[in-house]
Each structure stands twice: as structure tokens, then as C-alpha cells.
Amino acid sequence: MSDFLSKLDRIDRRWLYAFTIILVIIPIVSPLGLPVKVSKPTRDFYNVISSLPEGSVVVYEEGSISGQYDVTRAACLATFKLIFSYPVKFIAFCDSADGPVLLKDMLSMVDPESYGKEYGEDYVIFGLAPGGETATASFATDIRKTYSTDLYGTPIDEIPLMSEINSAENVDLIIQVFVGCYNCDWVVRQWVVPYNTKYLGITSECCTPMIAAYYPASCKAYLPGTIGATEMEILARLPGEGATVSDAKNLGLIPMILFIILGNIAYFRKRFGKEEEK
Amino acid sequence: MTPIEVFMTWVAAILTLMVLSFLWKENKFYRIAEHVGVGAAAGHGTLTAINSIQTSCLNPLLKGQLLLVIPLILGVMVFLRLSKNYGWMSRYPMMFMTGTGIGVMLGAIMEGQIIGLLKVTVADIFVDNTFLAVSALIVLIGFITTLSYFIFTKEHTGGLGISARIGRVFIMASFSCNWSAEMIYYLGLIVSAFMFLINVWIKQSILGI
Amino acid sequence: MLVRTGRIFDLLLLAILAITTYVYIKRAEEGKKLPPIRKIPAVDAMEEGIGRAVEKGGMVHFASGGSGGRLSSEYLGMVIASLNCLEHVAKLCARLGVPLVVSAPSRPEALPLIEGIVRDSYRSEGKIEDFNRDMIRFYGSDTGAYAQGICGTIVRENCACNINIGAWHTDCLLVLAAAHDIGAMNIGGTGRWIMMYAFAMLADFSMIAEEIYAAGALVSGDRGVISGLAAEDIGKFFALAVIILGLIVSAISLPTFLVFIGM
Amino acid sequence: MSITIKSLIPTLITTIVAIFIIVEYFAPPNAILGEIKGSFTSWAVIIASFTIILGALYLVRFHGLKIIKEGLGSQEGFFSSITLFILVLFVSVGLAFGGTGTSQYNLIYMNIMKPIASITRGICFFYCISAAYRAFKLESWEATSMLVAGVLYSLRQIPIGPAVWSPIESIGDWILAYPNVGATRGGIVATAFGSIIIALRTLYNKELSVKLVSEVE
Numbered sequence: 015m016s017d018f019l020s021k022l023d024r025i026d027r028r029w030l031y032a033f034t035i036i037l038v039i040i041p042i043v044s045p046l047g048l049p050v051k052v053s054k055p056t057r058d059f060y061n062v063i064s065s066l067p068e069g070s071v072v073v074y075e076e077g078s079i080s081g082q083y084d085v086t087r088a089a090c091l092a093t094f095k096l097i098f099s100y101p102v103k104f105i106a107f108c109d110s111a112d113g114p115v116l117l118k119d120m121l122s123m124v125d126p127e128s129y130g131k132e133y134g135e136d137y138v139i140f141g142l143a144p145g146g147e148t149a150t151a152s153f154a155t156d157i158r159k160t161y162s163t164d165l166y167g168t169p170i171d172e173i174p175l176m177s178e179i180n181s182a183e184n185v186d187l188i189i190q191v192f193v194g195c196y197n198c199d200w201v202v203r204q205w206v207v208p209y210n211t212k213y214l215g216i217t218s219e220c221c222t223p224m225i226a227a228y229y230p231a232s233c234k235a236y237l238p239g240t241i242g243a244t245e246m247e248i249l250a251r252l253p254g255e256g257a258t259v260s261d262a263k264n265l266g267l268i269p270m271i272l273f274i275i276l277g278n279i280a281y282f283r284k285r286f287g288k289e290e291e292k
Numbered sequence: 293m294t295p296i297e298v299f300m301t302w303v304a305a306i307l308t309l310m311v312l313s314f315l316w317k318e319n320k321f322y323r324i325a326e327h328v329g330v331g332a333a334a335g336h337g338t339l340t341a342i343n344s345i346q347t348s349c350l351n352p353l354l355k356g357q358l359l360l361v362i363p364l365i366l367g368v369m370v371f372l373r374l375s376k377n378y379g380w381m382s383r384y385p386m387m388f389m390t391g392t393g394i395g396v397m398l399g400a401i402m403e404g405q406i407i408g409l410l411k412v413t414v415a416d417i418f419v420d421n422t423f424l425a426v427s428a429l430i431v432l433i434g435f436i437t438t439l440s441y442f443i444f445t446k447e448h449t450g451g452l453g454i455s456a457r458i459g460r461v462f463i464m465a466s467f468s469c470n471w472s473a474e475m476i477y478y479l480g481l482i483v484s485a486f487m488f489l490i491n492v493w494i495k496q497s498i499l500g501i
Numbered sequence: 502m503l504v505r506t507g508r509i510f511d512l513l514l515l516a517i518l519a520i521t522t523y524v525y526i527k528r529a530e531e532g533k534k535l536p537p538i539r540k541i542p543a544v545d546a547m548e549e550g551i552g553r554a555v556e557k558g559g560m561v562h563f564a565s566g567g568s569g570g571r572l573s574s575e576y577l578g579m580v581i582a583s584l585n586c587l588e589h590v591a592k593l594c595a596r597l598g599v600p601l602v603v604s605a606p607s608r609p610e611a612l613p614l615i616e617g618i619v620r621d622s623y624r625s626e627g628k629i630e631d632f633n634r635d636m637i638r639f640y641g642s643d644t645g646a647y648a649q650g651i652c653g654t655i656v657r658e659n660c661a662c663n664i665n666i667g668a669w670h671t672d673c674l675l676v677l678a679a680a681h682d683i684g685a686m687n688i689g690g691t692g693r694w695i696m697m698y699a700f701a702m703l704a705d706f707s708m709i710a711e712e713i714y715a716a717g718a719l720v721s722g723d724r725g726v727i728s729g730l731a732a733e734d735i736g737k738f739f740a741l742a743v744i745i746l747g748l749i750v751s752a753i754s755l756p757t758f759l760v761f762i763g764m
Numbered sequence: 765m766s767i768t769i770k771s772l773i774p775t776l777i778t779t780i781v782a783i784f785i786i787v788e789y790f791a792p793p794n795a796i797l798g799e800i801k802g803s804f805t806s807w808a809v810i811i812a813s814f815t816i817i818l819g820a821l822y823l824v825r826f827h828g829l830k831i832i833k834e835g836l837g838s839q840e841g842f843f844s845s846i847t848l849f850i851l852v853l854f855v856s857v858g859l860a861f862g863g864t865g866t867s868q869y870n871l872i873y874m875n876i877m878k879p880i881a882s883i884t885r886g887i888c889f890f891y892c893i894s895a896a897y898r899a900f901k902l903e904s905w906e907a908t909s910m911l912v913a914g915v916l917y918s919l920r921q922i923p924i925g926p927a928v929w930s931p932i933e934s935i936g937d938w939i940l941a942y943p944n945v946g947a948t949r950g951g952i953v954a955t956a957f958g959s960i961i962i963a964l965r966t967l968y969n970k971e972l973s974v975k976l977v978s979e980v981e
Binding site for chain 2 (some may be wrong): 508510511512514515536537538539571572573574575577607610611612613614616617620639640641642643645646647649650652653656657671674694695696697698699701702709710711712715730731733734736737740741743744747748751752755758759762763
């Protein structure tokens with residue numbers, strides 16, 4: 015037995031990596047289709063959007079990056095489909111270099127015109143404002159000082175939607191997509207604290223522990239990556255890709271349990287081995 | 293799929309496999325993907341920076357907002373870092389940004405990062421629901437003991453030592469939650485990558501299903 | 502009213518911290534006694550790690566993280582703390598003649614300061630001829646490419662000591678794991694709580710969150726800078742006092758506490 | 765060139781700009797101060813863009829010198845030429861077709877930059893689980909707390925967890941919402957004090973690394 019354990023202890027971890035890849039591929043080829051329960055943050059997210067009065071102004075801050083697009087896209091698409099099915103105004107701006115490209119990619123998938131939305135009247139997109147918190151502070155304080163034109167070069171004063179909107183005081187809800195886990199602090203500090211703006215977060219699973227510290231006091235609700243997207247797709251009955259990714263994650267956790275068991279076997283063998291020597 | 297889409301799908305798939313090869317060991321294929329990734333990130337960053345300078349500085353400056361000549365000059369001074377004798381002048385834009393950063397952060401951090409959290413940590417305890425009150429008490433204990441761990445002007449002995457030790461248990465539990473959240477997030481990216489390789493690259497562009 | 506409503510308590514705390522910091526700096530400059538600062542093992546480990554690089558004939562790598570150059574929000578404190586540590590590391594490397602590679606952050610707002618500090622450190626050690634701008638590498642403005650570029654550099658250029666202090670994102674896990682796999686000594690920490698788990702699990706010597714500010718102060722060796730740690734502790738005692746008083750007041754009347762703290 | 769111009773005036777700029785924005789935050793709403801703050805923050809955004817271009821110049825210089833020194837035929841020269849070629853490809857496609865919003869740019873972005881950036885983070889999953897092999901050992905209270913919290917919250921996050929044992933959802937959410945939040949808030953507050961004191965020290969012109977005096981080229 016101890017010979018087997020010592021062999022187990024000296025396994026090259028790269029064989030375990032190969033075993034992990036196989037486990038990840040199995041559910042992709044033949045999905046398990048396990049059930050998913052909708053959690054409270056996702057339910058609150060849905061309720062905040064669906065209870066917006068007609069004509070409300072929603073600002074959407076796009077902070078996703080190319081490397082994490084696969085994890086936030088499903089939740090953003092579900093949010094767009096939800097928002098565009100209500101009579102509200104939608105203003106998007108970007109605080110990450112990849113934001114403009116990703117935002118256009120997602121809007122082309124959702125096609126706002128199919129929801130009866132007209133660009134310039136019902137929704138507008140602004141490009142990148144680099145500088146992190148300074149950029150979101152600048153947008154909250156004075157939109158015209160931050161952007162003179164929209165993403166397509168149209169002067170801001172020629173956009174009907176923006177005629178009476180120039181700062182956070184004219185905004186009813188801000189939805190922030192962030193993948194730098196501290197970036198939720200920017201909106202808390204520059205929108206919620208000074209203007210008491212209602213705030214929803216869309217983030218990847220890794221930032222959930224950080225926004226949890228603000229929920230529900232400063233942040234009314236949030237969607238954590240693909241599991242949040244899966245729950246929203248179920249709750250709002252929206253077709254999407256979240257469910258497939260969540261399903262394929264299931265077997266991927268087995269290697270983690272295996273690594274922990276092997277680690278403790280190695281630890282206790284070394285510890286009891288020493289005590290026997292004593 | 294159009295021919296160009298098939299070709300670009302092959303490019304994306306091969307680059308993905310090249311990066312995955314780093315799991316085995318650092319090799320030439322990984323190095324190619326590394327240098328492609330660095331070039332793309334620098335190119336994309338440069339492009340978005342040029343676009344941002346144009347829309348938020350040059351266009352409004354040409355339309356009469358003359359004060360914008362100040363950030364334009366400060367921005368150009370950044371490049372003086374490359375000069376042998378005038379490198380020190382690049383400190384002016386640096387210190388302007390530092391001043392703005394401090395100003396924007398120093399005001400709101402009080403409420404957002406300190407007093408707001410103190411308020412909610414205390415207020416959460418005084419609720420009617422016993423389970424929530426006890427849970428909020430655990431948050432309070434975690435908060436106080438974690439804060440005590442970060443006291444620098446006293447050795448962690450005696451009462452402070454016990455508090456700091458309890459704080460470390462809470463800290464490790466929190467690290468573990470963050471580790472778990474990150475691991476599931478990375479798992480999502482790995483699954484998405486293999487979904488692309490299987491469903492788009494193999495099925496669509498090779499087998500044509 | 503002189504102060505905006507709802508921000509009086511905030512201003513009170515800022516004033517306490519501003520006065521405390523100033524008083525401690527003055528005491529330090531006048532040579533008066535200051536509270537002792539407890540030891541942080543990772544601070545001494547930097548010198549040990551660089552010494553090890555000399556023995557192994559390897560290179561020292563310093564990086565402040567993907568956002569380790571952002572001069573805004575809470576990154577600013579982490580960036581300045583990492584600049585203090587960079588100055589300490591660069592001086593040691595110049596003195597001992599160890600090759601140093603500094604990876605510039607993917608958000609390079611502080612890039613001119615980074616080069617200025619490394620150049621200044623080599624000059625103050627009388628080794629300005631050893632300074633070369635090639636020591637400072639930029640990998641583009643994406644944290645993925647940043648991590649990739651550093652991993653390649655660490656593995657190919659025989660890194661013996663990897664020091665990562667500053668504002669890190671998902672990039673630190675890859676960098677720490679790559680350095681760990683080739684047997685380099687990992688030292689580091691970040692003020693970003695969410696990423697501290699990677700340092701706790703993979704670094705040989707880790708600085709937990711606020712300890713990077715303490716490290717930045719301790720390595721400067723300047724009493725005025727070190728006295729800032731005492732001012733930080735005053736802030737923590739103030740926070741603990743608000744908690745205890747808040748509990749007492751809230752037990753009597755929660756709205757009273759909320760009104761007072763929300764002034 | 766005197767130290768005043770090299771070091772004192774820049775740090776004076778920092779103090780003046782910072783105080784203006786802090787006063788705007790704490791003073792009753794004031795249009796002029798709001799205007800000044802808006803200008804300063806939007807100017808900082810503009811300068812941030814210039815530093816990204818400076819970074820690219822460092823990159824071009826590093827790889828350009830390598831190609832010149834080692835030659836295109838060498839291995840080092842070959843890899844450096846890849847970086848410069850891809851950089852030029854992205855900038856030229858962006859400038860030629862009118863920015864990052866075009867379908868041509870989207871094609872190279874979605875098939876070159878995104879896959880690399882995504883899988884580079886993805887492989888961190890393997891390092892995460894092998895880090896668990898090292899760190900999650902029942903050897904101390906801290907390590908045990910790490911093991912228990914990590915495994916329970918992991919099982920909560922994937923559908924198989926609640927599907928096999930439904931209480932795992934509320935247990936996982938409880939660990940996230942209470943013990944984790946307690947330590948996270950403690951960590952955030954401690955870090956906030958660190959940031960504040962460094963910011964104040966910079967305003968007092970006592971922050972050494974930022975003061976940077978010598979700068980004699």
C-alpha cells in the first residue's frame with residue numbers, strides 16, 4: 015500500500031493536467047443537462063430592471079477585456095435582451111481598451127433594432143475613456159467634457175437622446191461590467207456615494223467575493239459570470255450560451271478534489287513517516 | 293463559413309493550442325503565441341489610445357476648447373522620458389495624474405471604503421432575524437480580528453496575538469473563497485476554449501457539420 | 502454650511518489622518534521617539550532572494566502587476582509602495598552586480614517614474630553605466646499578454662528571484678507558478694484582496710494586502726516614511742472605536758448611530 | 765537645472781490639483797469647483813492615452829534593437845519580428861479601415877488577440893488546482909479553514925453541487941456572505957488606510973520614490 019501511495023505522491027502533475035482536459039471535453043461532446051437553481055442576486059437583478067419606470071435612463075459601463083470576454087458575454091447578452099424589451103433609454107460607454115470592440119460585437123448579436131430601438135433616439139454608444147476611476151468620475155460629473163462625439167464620430171449635441179442628459183443626476187440606473195475585481199469600487203465611489211444612483215454589477219466569477227461585500231447595500235444586485243447568465247436565461251426565459259458552459263464545468267471540479275486528496279496523502283505520509291523514525 | 297472565416301478559425305485554434313503547450317513546458321510554439329499576443333496587445337492599445345486622444349483632445353481643441361492645449365502639452369511631455377537630458381520633464385504629467393488620482397480617491401474613499409463598511413457592519417447586527425444577527429456578528433468578529441492582524445505598531449502577542457491568529461483563520465477562509473471563485477472562472481475560460489476547438493474548429497471548419 | 506451634508510464624518514476622519522500623519526512626520530524629522538514597527542519577514546527576504554540570485558548566477562525579476570502603473574483610485578497607493586520597493590531592489594542589484602529585469606505594467610501610466618527610479622538607483626550606487634533601457638520591458642496593454650511575456654522572460658532568462666509587489670490581477674497566478682516551477686524564490690504581495698490567495702499559496706514570502714504599504718515604507722529606511730505606519734494604526738484604532746461606540750449607541754437606538762455616522 | 769524645477773514644482777502641482785478636487789468633494793455643490801474637477805479628470809484621461817503610446821515605443825525599441833543586433837535570421841530576431849509585424853498589422857488595419865469598430869478589425873481581433881488572451885487566463889485553472897495540492901493540507905487551523913471554505917464554495921458554484929446536495933447552495937452562499945465578507949471588509953479598510961497615508965505623504969512632498977531628486981543625466 016505504501017509503495018502505491020509513494021508512487022501516487024510522485025505523479026508528474028502534467029498527467030493530472032491531461033486527465034483534467036479529458037474530463038472537461040466529455041460534457042462538451044455529450045452535455046449532462048443538470049438542473050440550475052436561480053439565486054437571490056440574479057432574481058434581484060431581474061426585478062430592478064423589470065421595475066424601471068418608462069423613459070428611465072440606464073447607463074451601461076463596459077469594462078470587459080478580450081481575455082475574459084468568454085465569461086462575461088453570456089451575462090451581458092441576457093442583460094441587453096432584458097433591457098431592450100423595456101421602454102428605457104440606454105447609454106453605453108467604455109472604460110477598457112477592449113470595450114468598444116466587444117460592445118459592438120455583442121450589440122450585433124442582439125440587434126437592438128429588432129426590439130424597435132433606434133440608434134440616437136433610444137440607445138447610444140460612446141468609445142473608450144482611459145484612466146479607470148478618473149474616467150468614470152469624469153463621465154458621472156460631465157459627459158460632454160468626457161466625450162465630444164459618440165463611437166461613430168457624431169457630435170454629442172446632435173444626438174437627440176443626449177439633449178437633456180449630461181451627468182449622473184440625469185441617470186436612473188448604472189450597470190457596470192467589470193473584470194478588474196476592484197473596479198466595482200469606482201462606481202460605488204463616483205456614482206453611488208455622490209449621486210445615490212441605483213447600481214447593478216455584471217462580473218466574472220472571480221470578482222463575486224468582492225462585490226458580495228457591497229451587496230445589497232451599495233450594489234442592488236449582480237450577475238456572476240456564466241452561472242449568473244445561466245440563471246438569468248432560465249428566469250427570463252431567454253435562449254443563450256450560459257447553460258452549455260455551466261454544464262461543461264461540472265466534471266472539471268473532480269481534478270481539484272483529487273489534487274487536494276493527493277496533497278493530504280503526501281502530507282500525512284511525511285508526518286507519520288517522521289513520527290515512526292522518532 | 294467563408295474561406296477567410298475558415299482561415300482565421302484555423303489561426304485562432306492553432307494559437308490556442310500553442311499557448312496550451314506551455315502546460316507541458318516552455319517551447320518554441322508557446323513563444324510564437326507569446327510574441328503574437330504581445331504585438332496584438334500593444335497594437336490594440338496604441339490604436340485605442342490614438343482614437344481616445346483624437347476624440348477627447350484634438351477634435352474639441354480644434355473646435356475652440358483652447359484649455360485642452362494643456363493636457364496636449366503634458367501628454368507630449370511624457371515622451372521626453374526617452375530623451376537623455378530632458379527625462380526629468382516627464383515628471384510633470386506624472387505628477388499631474390498623481391494629483392488627480394489622489395484627489396478623486398481621497399475624498400470618496402472615506403465613505404466608500406471605510407465609513408460605509410463600518411456603518412453596514414454595525415447596522416446589520418440589529419435586525420429582528422436571529423440567524424441574520426448571529427451571522428452579522430460573525431462578520432463583525434471577522435472584521436475586527438482581520439483589522440487587528442494589520443496592526444504594525446504592536447507585536448502580535450497576548451490579546452492582540454489571539455485576535456490576530458483568529459483573524460488569520462478568517463483571512464485564509466476569505467482567500468480560499470477568492471481562490472475558488474477564480475478557479476471556477478478559469479474553468480469557464482478553459483471550457484469556452486475547448487468548446488471553440490471542438491464545436492467551431494473541428495466540427496464547422498474541418499468536418500463542415 | 503461649510504461642508505456638504507453627509508460628508509462631515511468623512512472630513513473628520515480625513516482631518517484626523519492628515520494631522521496624525523503630519524505630526525508623526527515632524528516627530529520623525531526632529532528625531533523624537535516613534536512607536537516600534539513589527540517585523541515583516543518578506544521585507545528581509547528581498548535582500549536574501551537577491552543574494553541567492555548572485556550565488557545561482559541568475560537574474561532578478563521585478564514587476565508591479567498589470568495595473569501596477571495606474572496613477573488613480575486605490576491602485577495609486579499600491580503603485581507608490583511598489584516604486585519604493587523597486588528603488589530598494591534596483592539599488593541592491595546595482596550594488597551586487599546582479600542582472601535586473603523590470604516588467605512595465607500593462608497600464609503604463611507610471612512608466613516614466615519606473616524608468617526614472619531604476620536609472621536613479623543605479624546612479625546613486627555609482628553604476629550608471631550598468632543601467633540599460635532594455636532592462637525595462639513592455640508587453641502591451643493587456644494583462645494576458647503581460648503575464649505571457651513575463652512567463653517567457655522568467656523561463657528563458659534564468660530568473661532566480663521573482664519579486665511581484667503592486668496591483669495584480671489574474672496575471673500573478675501565471676507568473677508566480679512559472680517562477681515556482683523553475684525553482685525561483687517568489688516574494689510578493691498585492692493590495693488587491695481578491696488576488697492575495699495566489700501569493701498566499703504560491704509565494705515563498707508573501708505580504709498580505711496592507712503589508713505592501715508597510716514594506717514600501719520599511720525598505721525606504723526613512724523615519725518620516727516609516728512613521729506613516731503609526732498613522733495608519735491610529736486610523737485602525739479610530740475604526741475599532743467607531744465600531745465599539747456604534748454597537749453601544751445602536752443597542753440603544755440604531756437610527757441615532759446611523760444619523761451620527763451619516764452626517 | 766535646479767531641484768526646484770525638477771522635483772519641487774511637479775510635486776507642488778500634485779498638491780494643488782489634489783486639494784482642488786478634495787475641496788470640490790467636501791464643499792457644498794459649487795459650479796466652478798465642479799468645472800475645475802471635470803477639467804482635471806478629463807485631462808488626466810488624455811495624458812493616460814499618451815503613456816500607452818510611450819509603452820508601445822519601449823516595445824518597438826526593444827524588439828527593433830534585437831533585430832538589428834541579432835539579425836532577422838537569428839531565433840531572437842525571428843521572434844521579435846513577429847511582435848513588430850503583428851503590432852503594425854493591428855495599427856494599420858485599425859487606421860486604414862477607420863478604427864476598432866470595423867468588421868475587418870473585428871476579424872483579426874476576435875481570431876488573434878481574444879483567443880490568446882482568453883486561453884492565457886484559462887491555463888491558470890491548472891495552476892489553481894496544483895496550488896491546492898500544496899496549500900490545502902490539514903496541518904493548521906488556517907490551512908484547514910482554507911480547505912473547508914474552498915471546497916464548499918467551489919461545490920456551490922457549479923450546477924452538480926446543488927443538484928447532488930441542495931444545502932450546499934445555502935452553505936456556500938453563507939461562507940461567501942459572512943466569514944468571507946468579514947475578512948474582506950477588514951482587508952479593504954486596512955488597505956484603504958494604507959492608500960490614504962501614502963496619498964497624504966505625497967501631498968506633504970514627503971513620499972521619497974515620487975520626490976526623485978537627482979535626475980542628473
